[in-house]
Every structure is written in structure tokens, then in C-alpha cells.
Amino acid sequence: MPSKKTFQRGWKSYKEYAWMKDELTPLSAKGKNTFGGWAATLVDSLDTLWIMDLKQEFWEAVQAVAMIDWAETEETACNLFETTIRHLGGLLAAYQLSNEHILLEKAVQLGDMLYTGFDTPIRLPAFWPSASLGSLSMEFTRLSQLTHDPKYHDAVSKVSSLLHQTENATVLPGMWPTFFNLKEGILTEDNTFTLGALADSLYEYLLKMHPLLGGSDSRYADMYLAAAEAIKNKLSYRPMTPNNDDIFFTGTYHVESPSWLDPEGQHLACFTGGMFALGGRFFNNQEHIDIGIKLTKGCIWAYKAFPTGIMPEIFSLVTCNTLAGCVWDEGRWQQAVADDQEGHLSLPKGFRNARVPSYILRPEAIESAFVLYRITGLEEFQNAAWDMFQAIETATSTPFGTLRSTMSPFRVSHHNGTRWKAFGLLRH
Template sequence: MPSAGFYIMHSLRSLRRRHWRWLVIAALFFLFFLLLDTPFAPPPSAPHPTLNLVRSSYDWSKWQPHNPVPSESLQPLPTAKPEKLARIQHVPSRHPKFDIAVQGRRRAEIKRAMQKSWNSYREFAWMRDELTPLTGTGKDTFSGWAATLVDALDTLWIMGMKEEFHEAAQAAVTLDWDVTQDTACNIKEPALLAKAVELGDMLYAGFDTPNHMPAPWLDFEKAKTGRLVPDDHQAAASAASLSMEFTRLAQLTGDNKYYDAVARVTDKLFESQNITGLPGMWPTFFDLRNGIFHNHDNTFTLGALSDSMYEYVLKMHLLLAATEPKYEQLYRATADTIVENLVFRPVIPDNLDILFTGTYHAEDPAWLETEGQHLACFVGGMLALGGRVLDIPGHVDIGARLTNGCIWAYNAFPTGLAPEIFKLVPCESLEGCEWDEQKWLEAVTNDEDGRDTLPKGFQNAREPAYLLRPEALESAFILYRITGQEEYREAAWEMFQSIQKVTETEYGYAAIEDVTVTGKPEQRDSMESFWMAETLKYLYLIFSPTDVVSLDDYVLNTEAHPLRIHKQ
């Protein structure tokens, strides 16, 4: 199974976590890596079916850029000797036999959910982008390039579903990148790597603009005729969230053009970081057409439209084993700014020591909007990971408190699930405050999105849906692997049980409309690819031995696909 990187950006309408519209399957080529680059790779002599590559009808490798980067100007991969990174994972103690048995039963239950989801996809939606879990059909939401199939490849491998993996991998290497119902896309196993390079070359065309900043859409005809231009109002994540995938492709192929493309964006981030409206962070939107990253917008968030940009700054430091110092500098400034300006503690009845992140508005005067997003639940894991790698103990603690906040949000609602977007009444400081029921009641009453059924502490649940998202489980997984504290595994198991109870359908698992209701909530006919690629994978891994996809050997990209860390 390949070290994977299927980077599916969400539409702005649904606020899916990833945002680069022209890269509907941008990092998909990392599901086309060598079997020997995987956490569960078989020995070299182990037989496996030969994959029969079918080339795409348009050969993007023969396409010539209209705005070529001179070969002498290409930024190469760092050549410094990889550093020995600090140990990330806790050293596991010997667990009693009953504990091993419990975790085995939990993995088996999660694998059954994966098998049900996959079998229904195979029967009713094969080669379509998504399964519709209520009606048992398929739909195409990402150019019809089998998004769920490709996104789930490494989950199949990690869970030991080898026959299903090989069947899916064979289907994947037949995809034709030039055949789609859309006119544009939202941006060592030889056959898998060859198909990866095909897609990589197509996506590289998205950087063929006058200033080499990526276009918002990879319009195929415009790319072929040299008419692509960046947008003057483009989401930050769309500019800065392909660095891991292109870097890994450069490492595998030895072709520096991929690394150069994303390094140019990194340089812009580096130049602008300390001159924005909130120095240390970047605004939600950039003017890529004019190369302006610092003052196009006054909103700073870790949620939709920005999230993976921040996540990748740290993960590039890991992927390159600290051989490019810019990424550590970028991350340290970002993390400090987040802690100082975006983190808040809510007013809740039992005054639990939990935190959330909000949205900072760099206005006069500046203010923090204490609206949380499920998407931003990844931040706890990010800060804990950065704190461990870069020896910032206080950030490990902040990461734990943020993760505990998201877990608390799940437990607060009758469905056992957290809403998509919600608002909380804040304390004056991170040290906590006494519960003030009158203050809370006034906040709920004065908020047009307030509800009579809200748990105490919540001002509203503006978007009350649950979309099968993975972010809270992602942070619980990272915190468990770092600290070894069993409370994170227990919380993850409770979350899984809640998910099963209200989302399971005849054919799979469905998003739900409202987490605030008692009883069975209304379900949506939607099961996005991240359900199998991320949510079930994180659940399976948190109950697996710590050497399975060890965080000391692999860094997981934004869609939970493990990329091997570049070491000596």
C-alpha cells in the first residue's frame, strides 16, 4: 500500500476541511506510491498481483509550460544531512492480556464498519466519487475520478483488507485524468508510481501562471493554451496546502520541479508572516494574482479556508527531517501567535480546564470571535505534536486542553456528537472563571441562532450538523501516541459508539442534520470519502500497537495518509 496523500478539497458551500477547488484530487498521487513505502509493507519477496497500468488519454508529461521556470532557478530539495528528530511517541508499558484483548475487539468492531462501508461502495458506487448511504447509489462530486476508492486505499491496507486493496489499486491505475464531466478540476510499485507522476504532471500545470502562484481552478483548456492566472481573492489553504504531496513526489522521482512549485509559495509565506494584521499568522484570503499574502483580509482563523496551511508548516518540518529551517521558524511564530491570540476558555458549569480556538478580527479595536469549528479540532493535535518535536512543553499542555475541549463538546450534546460550528461564552482568561448562569442565559437569549435545547455554556450551534468528520479523533489519536494516557482511547471509543448509533444506515454511515436533538436525528444522503480515509483510520490506529504507523517514522498528511519521514 502506498504512503498516501489523497488531497480532496471541500466545496465552500459544505465547508469541508480542505479547500483547493482546482485540486479535487490533488494529493491523490500519493496513494500511488510503492508498496515498500508503507507501514505494513510485505517483504520484498512476498508475491502480490501485478498492476496493469492504463495511461491517460492526454499525456501531461509532454505538455510544455507557457511560463517555464528556468532550470537554473529551480529550488532543489534540501541536501543537508537529516537531523535526528526528538522522539514523538510515548514508550508503551507492558499491557495486561485483558487490555490487549479489549483493544483487539475494538479494532475488529471498527474494521467491521470499514468493511460494511467498503462493500456497499463496491456494490453500489464502484468508480464513483461517493456512496449515497441512504439510497444505495453513487454520485460524482469530485470530477468522477473515484474519490472514495482512491482515498480509502491505505485504510484498506492498514486494516489488512489486502484483496480489497489490490482490486482497488488495479482500478486506480486505470483512471484517465483527461476524462471527466467537468471542464476543470479542483486542485516502487511501478504502475502506481507511473500513475502518480501522470497526475503530478497534470497538477503541476496549475502553477503555470505568470508569477508561478497556483490558479484557483485547473481549467484544462486554459492550462493547455497558457491562459491560467491566479485569483485576486483566493483562500489561504488553496495556496499553501500541497507542499507535502509535491515534496514527496520530488523525493520519489528526483524531479525538483514539484518541490520548486511549493517552495515558491513557502517563500511568500516567509516574507509576509510578520507584516500581517496579526503578525505570526496569515489572513484567510490572499491576492495571489499580485502575490500579496499579508493584507488582503483582516480575518485570521484555524478553521475553514485556512486550516491545512498551518498544519503543513509543522509537517513539512517533519517530512524533511528539519533540513529546511524555514519551516521551524514559520511554525514557531505561528504557534506562539495562536496561543496568545486565538485560544480561549469557555464559561461552563463545572469549570473544566478545557480550551477552544476562535476567529481573530484585526480591526480597530481587534476582537476575538469565540466561535468554534469542528474543523479546528485538529489544532490540539498540531500544537501537541509541535510542542513535542520542538521541545515546547507548554504547547503540549495547550494541545491537550484543546483536545479535551473538543471531546467535551461531543459529550455535551444528546447525540454524543459535536456540531459543525458553535459559539461559546468565554472566560476573561485561560485560568478559568466561575459559572455565571445569568450571563449564559442572556447570551443565548440575545443570539438569533440560540436554541432552547443548548447545553449550558453554548451560546449557539449555528451549524448543528455532524458530517462524519475526523478532526476530534485525529487529535485524540495524536495525544494518545504522545502521552500514553488511556483517557484518549476511552474518549475515542465513546465517540465511535455515538457515531455508530446515529449515523449507521442499511448501506453505510450518513451525515446527520442536527446533533442537538434527542432521539434519532435526520440523516443526510452523504458519506464523504474522509469517512473511510480519515475517521475510521484514526479510530483503528488509536487502538493499534504504537508501532503501527509510528509517528516517529511517518507524518500523516491532511487527509490522514502516512508519508515516510526523510531520514538518514
């Protein structure tokens, strides 16, 4: 299995050059701490080791995890969001697969430390980005379910209550702005709404909390479905492409006078295709599955558009006026590129710019392709995921067998990326 071999090469390099560090610097082959120094790559890869039947490596990693002291760090502050999704999530996933009790013990130790983040005057962690505040619920809730201690779920339930109370009070009802004023518990001041960085996983977590709780808390379904409608009606657009492809992307919506949609897309937002498809399956909504298909096909199209077979991190497209599509207009595209300070006619047709051309091992597009294949059974998504994997492997391999960011979607360069993201191995 090629993906397993790639993972094994990466794991071997991590073990040899960066064991117990957060990340491996893939060109200099050195360890680097970027997430508190608690072996982020190791902890976050535990479930992958188990799923790939690398049991010897798994048990070696478990022994190493048992030695982690959460009180030891060179950082002056703990990133509650990153530590929850990488470390706590990694421990809980590995425990549920292996039933190895030490993993749950370490999760409880970490959970108790993270729980102190809620010790504020309003019992909410001091976060500003909406993704950070909204992306704690699954891990904390699952920890309560496994330990039968309700305190963790109770803590994040306060966050959910605040979200539920304010979902229709924002200037875009159904969604929350990118930034919150948590000092005063105000979530409705900002006017910018996105599914990209700083907001993305909030909506994904709302959806996944519904099955995690067996549908027992209707707030999550209510909030997710309201958000999905806002995303469909305000943030989604169809790009103008030479073949009038039936694909969607999402942009950033600004509520002003007048309100407007910035069609700048982000690789990170490619998770929305899988999210809509899962939501459509959970709530028996074929329209949402169809939207998920079009969003995922959009990211697949963007991957195929560039010579490396990889889409850029941040880019902008020329939009159609409606989701029904539009006829290609060469002159309109050229004018849009000319009007864009970062535009260039060497870009694939349809793209206005590739403002951030790098690829930093984002897994969202290939993840959505996998989800759509499992939900629809259509081989085109399986084939697309395989094409993505091959392109990523070609662009990001180093002599150490590791993966790292590459800086251009136009050509493969083995000298630009300097960091091996902790989630790089998990892609496989």
C-alpha cells in the same frame, strides 16, 4: 475489531453501488461524482485497506486505479487543492506502504497534470483561500523525493517563500488571513484569521513539512512556531462551563479598532489539539503539548455535551476573560443566549448557539484524541476516541452499512444526511 468491521461494511456498499464513483449516496445507494469523477473514495481508502490487512480488496482497488484516466472528467476545472490532498496524497501513501509501482506511476501522471496549475504569471496557482495555497507542499515534496525530480518541490517552494516573506507583514504577525490576493501576489490585505474552514491545513502543513524535510529547511519551523504563538495569544480561549473545565477552543480573530475574538468554534478546528501536541513533541516544547491537551479535551467535552455524543459543525460558546478560567455564572450564560439570534436555552450549558448543528463525518476530533493518546499515553484519550466512534456509528449507520452526515446533535435521525463524504471511510 469494530472499526474494521464498520470499514468493511462501508467498503462493500461502495463497491456494490458506487464503484469508481467519488462518493456513495447512502440513502439511495447510488454513486455520485463530486471530486472530478476520479474515484475519490477508492483512491483515498487505499492506505486504509492496506493498514487493515484487507489485501485482496487492496489489490482489486489497485487494478481499478490503474485504469483511471486523469484527462477524463465532466468538470470544467480541476480543484487543485482537493485533488492533491485526496488523490495524489492517497496514491503516495499507498505506494509507500505497498511499494506497488503502478501507484507511483499514477501519482506522477496526476502530479504532472496538477503541476500545470502553477503555470500562471506569478508561478502560483489561482487560489484565494489560504488553506488551498498552503496545503500542497507535503504531497508535491514527497513526489519529488520519491521520483528524484525536483520540479514538484520547486513549485511549492515558491509558495513557501511567499508565505515566509509575508508572515510578519500581516496585521496579525505570525498568521495569514483567510483570503489571499494571488492575482498580485498579496497575502496581507484581509484582517480575518481563523483555524477553521479555508485556513486550517495551512498551519498543519507547515508543521509536518519540518520532519518531512528532516529539518533541512528552517523556514517551516520558523513559520509554524510563529503561528503557534499567535494562535496561543490571540485565537485561543477558555469557555465558561458549569464545572470550570480546564479546556481550550479557538475562534476567529478580527483585527480592527478595536480587535476582537469571535468565539465561534468549528469541528474542523479540532485538528489543532493534535497539531500542538505534535509540534510540542517535534520541538521539545511541553507548553505546546499542554495546549494540545486542553484543545483536545475541549472537543471531547463538546462531544459529550450533546445527547447524540457528537459535537455540532459550527457553534459558539460563552468565554472566560482569561485562559486561567472563570466561575460559572448562570445569569451571564442565559443573557448571552438571549442576546444571540440563534441562541436557545435548550442547548447544553456553556453553548450560546449551535449555528450549524450537522455532523458531516469530520475526523479531526477523533484524530486529535488518537494523537494525544500516542504522545501522552493517557488512556482517557483512548477512551474518548472509542466513545466518539460509538456515537458516530450509532448516528450515521444506514441499512447499507455506510456512513453519512446526520443533521442534529440533539437526536439521531436517519433521514437527513444525503451524502457519504469521501473521507468517511478513512475515519476508521
